[in-house]
Amino acid sequence: MTCLPAKTDKKLGLAIDLDTCVGCNACVTACKGWNDQGYGAPLSDQNPYGADPSGTFLNRVHSYQVQPVDRAAITVNFPRSCLHCEAAPCVTVCPTGASYKRAEDGIVLVNEDACIGCGLCAWACPYGARELDAAAGVMKKCTLCVDRIYNENLPEEDREPACVRTCPTGARHFGDFADPDSKVSRLAAERGGFELMPEMGTKPVNRYLPPRKKDALDASPLAPLLDIKATGFAGWLDRMLGKI
Amino acid sequence: MHPAPSVLVFTVLSGLGFGALAFLAVFVHPYGWPAFALWGLGYGLAIAGLLASTFHLGHPERAWRAFSQWRTSWLSREGLAAVATLVLLAPVALSDWLGLGLPRAFAVPGAVLALATIATTSMIYAQLKTVPRWNHWTTPAQFFAFALAGGAMLTGQGVAPLLLALLALALLAHWHYGDRRFAEVGASMGSATGLGPLGRLSVFDPAHTAGNYLMREMIFVVGRKHAARLRVIALVFACLIPALILFLPAHPATTGAAVLAHLVGAFAARWLFFAEAEHVVGLYYGKRQ
Ligand code: SF4
Ligand code: SF4
Ligand code: SF4
Numbered sequence: 141m142t143c144l145p146a147k148t149d150k151k152l153g154l155a156i157d158l159d160t161c162v163g164c165n166a167c168v169t170a171c172k173g174w175n176d177q178g179y180g181a182p183l184s185d186q187n188p189y190g191a192d193p194s195g196t197f198l199n200r201v202h203s204y205q206v207q208p209v210d211r212a213a214i215t216v217n218f219p220r221s222c223l224h225c226e227a228a229p230c231v232t233v234c235p236t237g238a239s240y241k242r243a244e245d246g247i248v249l250v251n252e253d254a255c256i257g258c259g260l261c262a263w264a265c266p267y268g269a270r271e272l273d274a275a276a277g278v279m280k281k282c283t284l285c286v287d288r289i290y291n292e293n294l295p296e297e298d299r300e301p302a303c304v305r306t307c308p309t310g311a312r313h314f315g316d317f318a319d320p321d322s323k324v325s326r327l328a329a330e331r332g333g334f335e336l337m338p339e340m341g342t343k344p345v346n347r348y349l350p351p352r353k354k355d356a357l358d359a360s361p362l363a364p365l366l367d368i369k370a371t372g373f374a375g376w377l378d379r380m381l382g383k384i
Numbered sequence: 385m386h387p388a389p390s391v392l393v394f395t396v397l398s399g400l401g402f403g404a405l406a407f408l409a410v411f412v413h414p415y416g417w418p419a420f421a422l423w424g425l426g427y428g429l430a431i432a433g434l435l436a437s438t439f440h441l442g443h444p445e446r447a448w449r450a451f452s453q454w455r456t457s458w459l460s461r462e463g464l465a466a467v468a469t470l471v472l473l474a475p476v477a478l479s480d481w482l483g484l485g486l487p488r489a490f491a492v493p494g495a496v497l498a499l500a501t502i503a504t505t506s507m508i509y510a511q512l513k514t515v516p517r518w519n520h521w522t523t524p525a526q527f528f529a530f531a532l533a534g535g536a537m538l539t540g541q542g543v544a545p546l547l548l549a550l551l552a553l554a555l556l557a558h559w560h561y562g563d564r565r566f567a568e569v570g571a572s573m574g575s576a577t578g579l580g581p582l583g584r585l586s587v588f589d590p591a592h593t594a595g596n597y598l599m600r601e602m603i604f605v606v607g608r609k610h611a612a613r614l615r616v617i618a619l620v621f622a623c624l625i626p627a628l629i630l631f632l633p634a635h636p637a638t639t640g641a642a643v644l645a646h647l648v649g650a651f652a653a654r655w656l657f658f659a660e661a662e663h664v665v666g667l668y669y670g671k672r673q
Binding site (some may be wrong): 142143144158161191192193194195196197200201203204205206207208210211214215216218220229232234235236237238254255256257258260262263264265266267268271272273274276277278279280321323334335336337339340341345348350351384 | 385429440441442443444447449450451452453455456457458459460463508511512513515566569570573575577578579582583584585586587588589591592594595596597598601602611615654656663664665668
């Protein structure tokens with residue numbers, strides 16, 4: 141049913157740390173790998189070894205350059221996956237009821253057996269979190285690894301999303317944002333976690349943690365080098381060359 | 385947004401068809417074979433449009449499921465309204481053709497639903513906050529103006545030139561406000577990434593080096609540079625030429641010519657409706673500042 145639940149018991153989601161993410165794309169690969177073998181239609185690739193490869197991914201990592209006014213530019217790596225929005229517009233637009241938000245934990249999912257592949261939900265999502273699979277003709281999106289987090293066949297430490305489990309720098313955190321004492325809630329509170337495009341009114345659950353402030357160098361890092369007085373042979377060479 | 389041919393055909397033809405059905409139901413009382421031809425045209429256009437809309441589905445065989453979510457989904461409401469219109473007007477059409485003398489009051493619910501179908505079609509687009517150009521009252525205004533002007537022309541109504549003038553105004557309004565909508569909504573690369581407060585932003589490395597579904601479907605940049613010329617073509621063909629032709633003595637041939645010219649303009653306008661519409665996801669790709 142595409143009516144959104146008035147309230148969900150839990151608000152499961154991710155806190156993504158833009159300070160520690162190094163843009164290695166391990167989460168992209170882990171997500172693709174996990175979602176190729178279990179839940180729903182596999183994420184297909186078209187022409188993967190050809191001149192114009194294309195494929196379905198549920199998580200992609202962008203890189204931005206940020207140029208502050210008073211400091212050196214920084215690179216920010218930016219993973220982008222479904223934010224499991226509370227007011228998910230992708231759910232309400234769905235004509236078939238294939239898209240739904242779970243009342244128990246807030247995860248937004250697609251019932252692939254009911255999806256007609258109209259693509260309207262992908263249009264309604266501001267974040268580009270949904271991709272229509274070209275081979276299966278159904279909509280794919282992040283499942284928050286619903287087939288891992290409750291999976292008792294997996295060892296306890298693996299019962300978290302594949303992207304979180306695999307991240308070598310620990311930049312992705314999984315937890316319940318409805319619980320103010322959860323790790324993700326505390327992280328978001330301490331680090332000033334923010335929503336993406338709040339003006340779209342989607343009320344995302346996921347939070348992004350901003351890059352920490354970098355030190356500013358007082359002057360040009362090369363400035364001390366300019367004063368070096370060469371001695372010995374180098375000094376002689378320096379004087380000789382200066383005369384030419 | 386990618387102007388998929390199936391969606392262009394769907395919105396243009398079904399809009400014209402349902403507009404014609406609304407006029408046939410209330411204002412035109414044809415009889416015999418002319419009735420068969422007119423109603424047939426209305427039904428044919430509406431059904432052709434609806435069929436075209438299933439061509440862009442990944443699973444058209446499941447299309448029946450789209451009737452279920454009318455409580456929240458405009459697309460679902462559109463499907464229901466369309467089918468209900470076609471069912472409710474069928475006895476009226478038959479009665480006109482065979483002269484059964486069904487009281488005209490029977491046509492009123494069908495006419496109302498035909499208008500509702502046009503409204504729901506437009507709301508599929510107008511509801512999307514993610515496409516600021518569409519998320520505005522000028523979208524339903526444009527869809528209504530097209531359906532009513534086209535329907536009036538097709539059924540030979542005297543009010544057609546007036547409706548064509550209104551259509552021209554609706555198109556101008558859609559372009560005028562549409563050009564400002566993205567800025568008005570305020571989404572930027574800064575708000576999309578949340579990094580805006582830190583400094584000036586630019587794409588350092590794209591997330592992928594080849595195209596993907598998002599870019600093909602929602603980041604359509606081809607042909608925007610021809611927008612100004614196409615706007616003129618749309619106005620001239622959809623409104624001006626048909627209005628001039630309609631001042632010639634009424635004859636099926638002049639009506640046909642007016643409708644054909646109108647359709648050329650309608651397709652140009654609808655192509656622009658999609659091609660010029662920018663989705664906020666383009667911000668992540670630096671396709672808009
Ligand atoms: S991020 Fe997009 S797909 Fe995910 S819940 Fe929000 S609107 Fe829906
Ligand atoms: S593509 Fe599937 S999930 Fe998305 S709106 Fe259409 S039917 Fe619903
Ligand atoms: S939670 Fe699972 S499905 Fe979602 S991005 Fe991470 S790995 Fe992919």
